Amino acid sequence: MTLDLTGLTTGPAQTRGSLRLVPLLRDKPVHGLRLDRRAHHEDVVDVGDGTYYASYIPHAYVLRWTGDDHATAAYGTRLAAAKADKADRERPARIPVRATRRMARRTGRDRLRFLPLHLAVEGYLALHFGGPEILWEEWSRRAVARGLSPREEAAYLGWSVPGLDDALRVFEIHPGQCGVAVYVADALASVFVVPHPGDYRALHPTLVEDLYGELVHRHAAAGLPAAALTDPIDPASVSSLADLRAQAERRRRRWAEFHDGTMAAGLLDQEDLTWETVQYLDVRGVPEAPSYSLARFLPPFVPRRENHIGEAILDRDGRVAYLKTFRLSETQVRRGFLLRTLAAHGWRLADAAAALGQRESELAMRLNSLGFGTLLHQHVLDRHRAALRR
Structure with missing residues (x-):
């Protein structure tokens, strides 16, 4: 199963230094689905089987699904005075460690709270987490008793990717924009898709709080520029405003085909993705309402190729309503490849x-x-x- 981005079209890219942001547009929002965020202070998650997952968690997403398209207010926000007291402005010196329950947890009949991208990262960390199933003479007793625990991986916070905060601040948000593909020196770093343009406008600034891989950080720190991708219009082919409009539309289509078929092919053309459904999101009592599922995926772990992990909300036909991806480093790909090879041959x-x-x-x-x-x-x-x- 590949990623099905039906309903999303590629808009004109914007470039700043090594950063290239490619907007993803919808003609119509996804029916009955809205996404907000809730600030988080917990940094440890009880996975539910006695395992605890510790990571940087800036906020959770709150998904609300209904049987209609009525506007919904943000969940978990509050009004604050323009001039807050000093006590309200100051943050505590330290935050106690508290455990939140589950990566994805229902908080109401039609509401789901989940940790963005952490669902995908947890799926990667859990890859053959239990270790060898049979205690061959090579494996230590620790391998059987504890498996790969503790298992940890490194990532970079978006604030530490040079130029990303400036690019997100100055780049234009297009009408109908419901997502973005982030490139650093034309290496695909992440794809982010939401159901509604209003959701994207609210969540666009949170991209600097996301996790990014080693390759992305290295390219940005090196200052590698994004390639100049131009497709000039021949003045001889334009004799009227209609000709100019037709030429511009032709180049938009050409750019979209080039982006989807070449630049993003490493993600979109992956055919051996392994999917795991985390939650089903049916609207109870509304038979005609759409149904969705929250799932995560792992790549085939082919060395020296692009490999992305991610999470998505899919409709019953497998089309993407929400998507967030993370590009693995070559070392992380080799770890996944080696674990799968060992498991396939009985360790x-x-x-x-x-x-x-x-x-x-x-x-x-x-x-x-x-x-x-x-x-x-x-x-x-x-x-x-x-x-x-x-």
Whole structure:
């Protein structure tokens, strides 16, 4: 199953330094679905099976679905005086650690609170989290007792991506815009889609609070410029305002085809995505109302290719109403690829090494370099290290 962005069209890109933002437009908002945000102070999530997930969590999304398209007010906001007291302005010196329940949790009949992007990251961290299913002689007892716990991955806050805050502040929001594709030095960093233009206007500033991968941060820090993608109009082909309008429309279509078929192909053309449904969002008592599902996906983990994790709200036909993606670094891709290869071969090092076309000692050292060395007995690591030296 690939991502189905039916209903979204690609608008003209805006470029600033290494940043390129490509707007995604809807002719009609998604029926009966609205998305707001709620500020969060918790930074630990009880996953529900005795596992706790700790991360930077700036806010949660609150999804409201109804059987009609009536306007809905933001949930979880308040009015504040123009001149607040000093006590109201000051933040506490430290925030106590509190656990919120679940990544996605219903807070009403037609309301769901979930943590944006953390659903996708949790899915990646949970990849073969339990470790080896069979205690072969190579694996330590810790590997069977604790698996990959604790499992951690690094990401960069949007504020630390040079130029992103300025780009989001000065770029124009188009009429009907319901999403954006963010590129850094023409590397696709993230895609963000919401159901309604009003939702996007409210959530556009939160892109600087999102998580971004290592490649994105490195390109931005290096100051690599975005390529100049121009398609000039031949003055000889324009003799009237109608000709100019036709030429402009032709270039909009050409740009959309180029973007969807070339620039975003690494995400949109992934055919081996693994999907997991997290919540079903049916409107009770309204048979004619649309139904949706909140799901997350993992890529095929093919090294040296683009690999994106993400989460989406899909209608019953699989079309995207909400989407947020995260581009994995090459190291993160290799970790996922190696875990899947081991699991596919019953966690036997010799079989996995043969499938990868390398020696068992090389695979053991590869596991160690990717941070999985503690899963192996120390004497096994020492033996393989000595074998490679010989």
